Amino acid sequence: MGGGWIVIDGSMGEGGGQILRTAVALAAVIGRPLRIVNIRARRRPPGLRPQHLTAVRAVAAISGGRLRGAEVGSTTLEFIPGRxxxxxxxxxxxxxxxxxxxxxxxxxxxxxxxxxxxxxxxxxxxxxxxxxxxxxxxxxxxxxxxxxxxxxxxxxxxxxxxxxxxxxxxxxxxxxxGFRARSFVERGYLKGVYIRSHAVRLPGSIAERQARSAASLVRERLGVVPEVEIEAYKPHSDPHLGPGTGILVWAVFDEAVMGGDSIGRKGKPAEVVGREAAESLLEDLGTGAALDRHMSDMAPVYLALAEGDSTIFGAKLTSHASTILELLSIMVDGFEYRILEGGLDSPFKAELKGAAVAPR
Structure with a gap:
């Protein structure tokens, strides 16, 4: 794709860092210069933060691009991609x-x-x-x-x-x-549910308690015994800076993969951490969707670039997902989307027309 500058208002929709990251990535892929204004204008503090800078600098380095305004606190960024x-x-x-x-x-x-x-x-x-x-x-x-x-x-x-x-x-x-179009509507047969629970610079029993709590809820609600992996370390062999804990619970189907995660913090019981992750997955599974709440806003990026049409059934049309769909329609020539069912903060089905973006 060719053409002049694309100008994006960074305060559109949910107005966060995901607009910036996605816009810069898309500009690199399609080869169009990009100017983003009002970056994180409604956040406090507004503008670019270190993690945003790392993302845009990484994209620029890999694409041989040039940046202007790539500084902490900047609310305007220009990016001219290369190869x-x-x-x-x-x-x-x-x-x-x-x-x-x-x-x-x-x-x-x-x-x-x-x-x-x-x-x-x-x-x-x-x-x-x-x-x-x-x-x-x-x-x-x-x-x-x-x-x-x-x-x-x-x-x-x-x-x-x-x-x-x-x-x-x-x-x-x-x-x-490039990518191939694919619909995510039916999940198919449930192959298994898996749990990975970790604790670093902390007693391994915390990771075990997180996993037990999550596994108990999965067994109760789904009647499935999850396969559990515990990641814990002896004090003398723990390579992490830590401390910290976290857990992922994910379900693998014939036609889909969905997950729920949670992290620990000081004063938060391990059982609560495990239950949060399991409840997140179970809530999304309960909608009948084939994409969980996270992938509902990440998958459309690839389907927009793919050749062909796709239909997705997402667990929740978050403000992130809604904003990304609108951003894709602005930046990717030939991409179109239509919400078939559902609305904001609800399960939804959407039809996506891919733009068949090939390497430059």
């Missing part, structure tokens, strides 16, 4: 900023690389207000695989708020050069 190149890259948030949200920005870009690409990220792996790194590994990456995109996410060290220091390697060993 997306493979190789090895390394980026450090410098805080406990979410690695998962940086992966969210990078993943569409890596798919259009001219050769295999590997990115090492340092920051927060399990932090508030973002999907956990286990969610990205076990749900996000599996859904992308269904679109013909194999992405590998390896956790070298976990990082929790406020210390961060987590290390994650993301690989796209065989970039697909």
């Amino acid at each position: 997306i190149k493979g190789g090895r890259y390394r980026f450090d948030v410098g805080t406990a900023g979410s690695v998962a949200l940086i992966i969210q920005a990078l993943a569409p870009v890596l798919a259009y690389s001219d050769s295999p690409v590997e990115v090492e990220l340092t920051g927060g792996t399990d932090v508030p207000m973002a999907p956990t790194i286990d969610y990205m590994r076990e749900v996000f990456a599996r859904v992308l695989s269904m679109l013909g995109y194999e992405i590998e996410i390896e956790v070298l060290r976990r990082g929790h708020y406020p210390r961060g220091g987590g290390r994650v390697v993301v690989r796209a060993p065989d970039p697909p050069e």
Whole structure:
């Protein structure tokens, strides 16, 4: 795709960092210069924060792009993309900023690389207000695989708020050069429910209590015995900065993967952490949807770039999802969407017309 500058109002819709990350990623993929104004205008403090800067600088580096206004606190950013190149890259948030949200920005870009690409990220792996790194590994990456995109996410060290220091390697060993359309409406047969619970720089019994609480609720509601993995460490062999805990509960179906996660904090009982993750998954499963609340706003990015039409049944049309659909319709020529059923903060079905975006 060619053309002049795309101008995006960063205060549109939910007005958060996801607009920035998605817009910069899309600009790199389609090769259009981008100007974003009013970045996080309604947030306090407004403007770019360190984790946002890491995301846009990472996209710019991998795409050979140029940035203007890439500073903490800036409310305007200009990005002129170049060519997306493979190789090895390394980026450090410098805080406990979410690695998962940086992966969210990078993943569409890596798919259009001219050769295999590997990115090492340092920051927060399990932090508030973002999907956990286990969610990205076990749900996000599996859904992308269904679109013909194999992405590998390896956790070298976990990082929790406020210390961060987590290390994650993301690989796209065989970039697909585009995506295939796929509908996510029917889930199919339930193959199994899985739990991964971890505790770092804390007693391993905390991870076990989280898992027991989640497993008990899954057995009670679904009549399924989950497969449980406990990640805990002896004090002398724990490589993490910590302390911190977290849990992911995910369900694998023939045609879908859905998950719910939660992280611990000081004073929050382990049983509550485990129950929160299980309840999040069970609530989304109860809607009959094939995409959970997180993937309901992440999957449309790939389906918009795909060749062909898709229909999705999402557990919740969040403000994030609604905003991303509108952003895609502005930035991606040829993409169209139509909400078939449901509304904001409710389960929804949407029809997406892919734009068949090929490598430049």
